[in-house]
Amino acid sequence: INLSIGGPDFLDRPFVDKVREVTASGIIFVSAIGNDGPQPGTLNNPADMNDVIGVGGIDFGGSLASFSSRGLTVWELPSGHGRPKPDVVAFGKNVVASSNRGGCRSLSGTSVASPVVAGAITLLLSSLPGDQFLAKANPATIKQALIETATPSPSYHMFEQGAGAVDLQQAAEYLATHPPHVSFHPTSIDMTQEYFWPYSAQPIFFTSRPLLVNTTILNGIGPVGRLLGKPRWFPAQHGHAIINVKYEVSEVLWPWTGNLGLAFGVKEEGAEFAGVVEGAIQITVASQDITGKESIVNASLPVKLKVVRRPPRSKRVLWDIFHSIQYPPGYIPRDNLDVRDDILDWNGDHPHTNFHRAYTQLRKAGFFIDICGEPLVDVNLALYSTLLLVDTEDDFYNVEIDNIVRAREQGLSVIVFADWHNIELMRKTRFFDDNTRSHWDAAVGGANNHALNKILKHFGMGLGNGAYRGDTKIGRRRLTYATGSSVVACPAGGKIAEETLERATLGGGRGGKERTPILCVDRPADKGMVAVFGDSNCLDVNHLRSDCFWMLEELVSMASTATDDTLASALASTNGFNRSSEFAEYDRSALHYPAPPHYFMLLHRPLPELFKSVSRVLNFPPSFFKPKFQEAGIGDNRDHFR
Template sequence: MRRLLLCAALAAATQTERVLVRFDDYASSEKHRATVSRKLGPEGRHWASADRRRRHPTDFLALHLTRGARRALRTFRVDLDRSTLKPLWRNLTQAQARYKVIVAPGKEASETWHHGERGQNSTIAIFDTGLRSNHPHFPKQPDERINWTSERTLADTFGHGTFIASVVAGISEECPGFAPSSSLRIHKVFTNQQVSYTSWFLDAFNYLLYKGDVDVINLSVGGPDFADRPFGDKVKEIVASGITLVSAMGNDGPAWGTLNAPGDAVEVIGVGASEADSGRVAAISSRGFPLGDRIPRMKPDYVAPGMGVLGAIPGGASCSPNHGTSVASPSVAGVAALVVSAARRAGTSIKNPAMVRQCLNEASTSTSESMWAQGFGRINSLKAVQCAETYTPRVTLVPPSFHLEKDCPYLSPLCDQPLIRGGLPISFNVTVLNGLGVLGRVTDLQWASDSSLVVEAQYPVTLWPFAGAFAVRIRASPDASIGVHTGKLWVRVDSNEKTCSDASSDGRWVAWEISVEIAAKPDKRKRLLWDASHSLTYPPSFSPRDNLNQNADLLDWNGDLPYTNFRGLFRRLRSRGYHIDVWYEDLSCINLDEYGALLLVDAEDIYSQDEIQAVHAGGTSLFIVADWADAALREQARFFDDNTQVAWEPAVGGANVVELNKVLKPFDVALGGGAWEGALPQAFGAGSRFESGSVIARAPVGSYVVKTRLEKRVSLKRGGTVKVEAPQAVLAAVSSDKGRAVVFGDTGCLDDWKRTGRACWELLEASVAFAVSGVRSPAIFPDGARLQEPLVIGEVPLDTPPSPLLKKYSRHYDASPPYVADPPPKPQVCGARDMRAVETRDEGWSPV
């Protein structure tokens, strides 16, 4: 046994990972490799280069490292060389039955061309799958074609790169590009099998930084990994150099919480897809705020035609239709090139991505849909060019105002319910576009309004590159008057040579108008609290999908919030008069007595002893919705990433049943785990299904337990279920002196993401009504479901110490009761430590 353990340890130590080692300076690859050699010894045993030959300076190396060697480089910045970005288009034939309008969006720029602007003073780089030489849509050969991939050809047999390049700068009369006279640079960063690495993008980015002659980059790619630090840091550096970066937002609509990186970054222009004829947001276009922020920030920035768009094909002169945000992004990149060219023609010599965005903002028209689906809407290229011709540097805020009571549904879901007097605040991230320079700073905020609205904000904040964001919280004071209240948040931005010093400098003030409806505090039975602090999603953790029947996504990455993939649930409860607050902190930091019920939906994280005590101290009612929990299936969900040479292991299953059972213990209710699926009772919602859930194993006498026949999943392979004759308990409702609790084993019929059956809104409404008031729906909880003896079915998962992965990703582990050999818990700190109260001035106050 000892020898086996030693062999296993040696195998782990010699297993290699493909990583990026980043340096603080730009130098030749040879110099950086010499630095690594001095630390690890000669190349060969512990490390090997994964680099391509390059002639330009670099600030990173791509290496294959053993784990032991990676530990030896712990003083360096070492990250996985990831492969999460994918081209974002779909074949038109999938949508032909419902959408048959075919358009060439470049023709929208005909007025701009007649105005004299065709992009002749701009240079655009396309990062994609390449472009063949001598393509008829590009008779003037691209100025540069470079292959950064492992393939030996620049040709594009996949077709994505060819199509995108034509929408930006093609000259075909049938499907012209927006900027046909621009200079075009082709950078192949995807193979024709759609494989890519972060290192290939970094090489291409560094080359552009070295050359310094590109104005706009189009990235018709995306993925859920907003935490790819090397990629994100390099994107900031690219924009800081004056390059405007445009990216697609994803094709996972109409579900919310589906925005892709890098388009969700504050410094990147993110583009969604619209229907060409109606202008409405296309159903496929991703929606919802950027999940890396945890506080809503406006994205996407714009929409452009993304359905039935005509573009070039690799093998001929004809045009062919495609759709997706991939084909919408190059439209905006083309307009951005027109803006840059117009500014240069008007005498502007400095590259300014903030100017580009400010002109695009002024030239856009939105529809009545939410800004988290469309941003500023569709762009008029002529208006954008005219803005650039007369541009003066300025600071602008995004969105320009925040009128919650009248700009609905544009500000939905934040405008879907009023502020409550003395209740939780509305939180929002305001984007600042700094046309004054690459570096700026929000140095002061002043709030001009009456005392009914209290504003807190995160400042001072550095604005780099050319943009940034700061968080704002708006709350109604306990003695606020009922009705609509208005005010102006004055924002001061400094942006000059004194920005980073202590010396005084002149600042620019800009006003952000706010209007909010304040309502009286509703009856406790109409107030619900959503626990958002116990959801673990990708990134950073490998949280496996909740619905094991769908294989399109291996990861749970949609946020699990009422504003994202549970938006349908949120809207249903709002339509029934409930007010839903979302809580992102420890449950011991809020007065739970204010709420009729606490909603624990798809919780994966640990519940500390303090939280459990807080929940039960005042008899808080619960509505708990779980998901699958099966150790064998979790093991099967592990996979080895051939690209990065890393094994991905789930930190937990669909839900953390062990922790939920701790919360449920005072009610004598316990989930049994497993992964069960099948049809739900008709009363729950016609056509609704139990998709991959945990069954209920324990419940006390007098509780209501609803059972149905299900199949148990024993394998992740297709057909990996077995029939079980005995009906399984899927829903339980308990009322006791401890309070009330409703437990349902699966989120599948409540989650908008990849739902295979119909929604179970009847179940939702009945469960919440029982939790808040004890009112029982006979259709959902029939008389025959009342237990005459305790429910005891199968085993209950054992309470074992959290796994190392769960400890790593948990937000609450430090506050949990220590297991054997664990360090003592850290004290829980309540409240956002980076938020400050903004000084309130008289309503008419102005600094200018």
């Protein structure tokens, strides 16, 4: 089956269940990955599913089509990391095909690339001898043949192109010579190769957050498989002594596939090690083939890890993603109100998706960024020079706030990039959803400034209940303030930037103009710096008009050194102000999850995200939401590396 349609990357349970029923029956499902590129985190469903072959598009020169959607699988980010998608790419730009009006026409889109692959699969199936057809004509074996013989381009990483361009001849030879087996996608993990970005973007070290890898297990033997025992780590050389491996895994593989999530960390014994650690993850799977015969097979995932010595605190940054709500647990309206063709904030809010250029800017500047997907409770903030809170939508526990305030006294800097927050505008973004036959109300604005103010009030700062837009200039840098909030409190001794901006409205109307502060930086000598900027759109590559990556880098640099720089000199000093009447408010009349219609949407999410989102009602302790990774077994490398 080819399906040249799709929707935003999330689990629409009734539809997903039907797709799985189809593939469980042995039917091969091919689907277009979407035309929302070139930005990452723009995958479409069902092409993002394990048991579906997701197809991206290339031109006839082998270049990735700009419109082709990219990974990660955004819906999996709250519980770990996204999987690589698309699986493969094929011709999808200026493809000549027949026209229903007669003659030919030129077509472009991943909806064109997908049937190209479906046709290639048909040819592959026709090449199978009769005695092999039933054993190999299944979703997993065909995907294995395609991804293990595809040709990757050196210009793109695996979350852009998957395994690469389909090679029909090589796939046919693979299919003819390989019996049904179990394998992984991707087929290896190598932090030394650019193709494996973002895994290759930053090495791991003692006390760094673990490297999270999400792989797909492909079971070509049968639609149902069972994992026997736990995954085992077979280290080569230093691996046993310094690498800690934990996992989450599907104990039942159905249909034809499962997930293996891995967390690679460095033990204290590896604190002074710098180099490459090699090894392999091995699993054992039991599965019945079409004749009912059970096979027990092993599958291995080769791994190369880059390890460095622990960098100094001044070079370490913690980027919080736990408080960024992933669509669809709640209706989070778009950050830029001028964008009218995309009403939902659904692209991930993650350093590896829509904030990837900001992440890359900091890495190039020599900073090490740990991405934190758990509450800021047991996290040792003393390891970091800076905590980044970018476009946060969720609330903060009191114990998290206490931890942040205490860490700031000990030198931690806090940098906030917020967004618009206005109750009247939130009410106006209400819309009727035809799928659920219900009205949807915004849970927050572009960011949850009310929640951020619970932290900022301890630092004499605050964000307003407003929305502003316009052009501004900080120093010599010009910047578009897409839709942001105002800074309504800044302590004495702080520095500010302010601008005359227009009040943002919906529907294209024009609001009045007023002078308002948009940036506050407080840098006392005896504690960490705090900086608040009212708009994160300039860090978000989706609908980017002008960037402020330079500002982020300069703020982080200011936080890690004792000297002022160009940005600080461009700001005006203030004696302090506090317009408490303008502070961002909490709209108690709006629907907040888990109230309908958002509650049923929660059931479409990974279980940890469901627990996280209903925590306000059920009052689970924050530690409940930590990933439930288990310790991997240790194999004897003499048994694996021969």
